[in-house]
Amino acid sequence: MRKLKLDHLTGMAVLVLGLLFAAAGAEGQREEPLSLWRTSGAWNIFVDASVGNGCLIQQYSEEGLDIRLGYLPERLGAFFSVASQEWHDIDEIKSRDISLFFDDVAFEGTTEFFENEGFFGGFAFFNNPDFMTDFAKRKSMKVVGPEGDKVVLNLAGTALAIRALDECQKSH
Numbered sequence: 001m002r003k004l005k006l007d008h009l010t011g012m013a014v015l016v017l018g019l020l021f022a023a024a025g026a027e028g029q030r031e032e033p034l035s036l037w038r039t040s041g042a043w044n045i046f047v048d049a050s051v052g053n054g055c056l057i058q059q060y061s062e063e064g065l066d067i068r069l070g071y072l073p074e075r076l077g078a079f080f081s082v083a084s085q086e087w088h089d090i091d092e093i094k095s096r097d098i099s100l101f102f103d104d105v106a107f108e109g110t111t112e113f114f115e116n117e118g119f120f121g122g123f124a125f126f127n128n129p130d131f132m133t134d135f136a137k138r139k140s141m142k143v144v145g146p147e148g149d150k151v152v153l154n155l156a157g158t159a160l161a162i163r164a165l166d167e168c169q170k171s172h
Contacts (some may be wrong), residue, residue, distance in 0.1 A: 010159035029106060041157035041162040047172055057161045066119050067153060069135060069162075073167050077126065079133060082151065083114070083121025084161075090120050099121065101142040102134045136162040 034046040034056075045056040048070065056070020056079075066083040080100075090113050100107045107130075109123030122145075135141070136159045143151045 029049050037168045038164065040161040043157065043161035043164075045161065045164050047168065051075075052057070052096050053172040055165050055172060057158075057165050061154060063151075065151070068120070069132075071167070072125065073169075075125035075127075077125055079123060080131070081111075081114070081121055081123040081134075082153070083116065083119035085118050085120070087120040090122070096145060097124060098124065099144045100131075101144065102138045102140075105130075105134055107131050107134075132162065 033050040033085040034048050037045045037047050039045065041059070042059045042060065046056050046058060048054050048056055051072050052074040054073050056068050058066065058070075060066055062085070064084060066081075068080070071078045077096045095110050095112050097120045098109060098111050100109075107128070109126065109128075111124045114121060114123050135147065135155065136157050138158070140155055141153045142172045143153065
């Protein structure tokens, strides 16, 4: 199995939580400066004005997870996040090492805690283009947290959504 870093320049994920949540209040909540661009299957495609018109895909899984993947043009990279209303026991302001597994490749990096409108989760910046490519090619991904907790995400329809995501980003 190939092991890669989410951030291929420094060997660790760069945390850009402050950038995405620049409009946040004292509680770490952010206003949603998102505008719907279009949909692709189960994925919504948004433009986020707060990050330099970065486009992102977002969907709610059957398990109620809020899954997002998108571009951060001001940072010359992208991000991946997963959140749940059930994960209220995640430590605030604590970074966590995670592994993201696709069949024959694993990406390792660091996530930062965030809370947004009752959802609690982890956010990771990446600038390794292999991650977006593997995300688009796969039908599922396993996320493994620092205590070994696992979440398997269904990525069906993601290839088409990422093509639309790229179209969105080129047009903004």
